[in-house]
Amino acid sequence: MILKNVIAAYNEAVFDTDRDKAFEVIHEAMAQGLTPEDIVFKVVIPAMELMIKAISEDFDANLAQHFMASQIASQVTDEMVALFQSSPETIGRIVIGTSHGDMHTLGKRIVSGCLRSLMIDVVDLGVNVSAERFVDAALEHDASIIAISSMMVHTARSEHGCLAVRQLLKERGLEDRIKIVVGGAPYTWDTELYKIVQADAWASDGVSAGKVIKDLIVGMRK
Template identity: 60%
Template sequence: MIDQIIAKYQEAIFDTDKNAALKVVHDALENGISPRDIVFKVVVPSIEYMSASIAQDFGANLAQHFMTAQIASQVTEEMIALFTVPPTMIGKMVIGTSFGDFHGLGKKIVIGCLKAQMIDIIDLGLNVTAERFVDEAIDNDAQVIGISSMMLHTARGENGSVKVRELLIGRKLEKKIKIIVGGAPYKYNRDLYKIVKADAWAENGIAAGQVVKNLIAEIQS
């Protein structure tokens, strides 16, 4: 039965048909599938499938990827409210685009993917200053700061990750708050994250889940 649900759900997200995807999920609930199974057996594997499809270029496109993440985020939030045992959130992250950068699509996809992987996310929006990244991380007890940059100059710029690192050092928070970066420039230079003094980077939203979990585990160890 779960295989049929997965197939129908994936068909709906390939068609970017949010209502159809939600109907599949609601029908599954009515047929006794648990909210937890919907998140972990249907939603998360479907995001992985969509990401793999894009990487292998066999038909999925950006709109589909975006819708997958949006639907995943909505379904996950709805299902979490129905969990009988409250879900253990793995940790908390603030995320935004770097100062001067108004490309928000990649960030939105990452948020959808991370929420589906039980990471509590606070979206700081676009054009976020280094000071705000750090202040919001402190105020929200976040262990991770996520910085999305789609342009080389905003990734490398003095108001981006480099400054966030400076502020963390200045406030002696380096061991408590980690920095993860992502966005197009990091795909072309895989060492760029080191140059901008981040702790890690990830190529896409799915990969980001594991990297964020590793960073949180590092802080807790």
């Protein structure tokens, strides 16, 4: 099955919200030589983008279909990222989660997968994570980065989100030891937003997140 056919068959399965078919297409593609990285970056993410385009034309009408499609994409991504190629040495450890009040999971999962493939240890705290939990978990796991995913403007700007994490780091004297990286749609819409919410850095996707995080970790070691 060549890539073009895999993409067409996977898109059709996702638009039909046929989970079993989507997995069948992916497994067949892998049997024929596509790597897990190819599947996430060349098949799953472009299909998500198509779906996002469709939903932006009629959000309410497509919401249920889109939710199902997101679930399929999340499940496929989870299976694939566990199989990403990796080298033996880890660079550092981060905790990641979706900010307080925010239930969007897919971006975070993709970022986690990319980071793991770049040999960054990732502790996933899930969705709707409070500021206290981010900081406590970073200490518990000896992580040097707190990565916060926010898909909605109000959760990105919320006083319970990144701003509260910054406040806690200040109060506990942890700012030299733990840095904050943010990402998600609101930050791509306003590339200065990360400064307003007092993060140390932001990244637009999983691959650039890897670079930004690696630079921060190396910077802290100097």
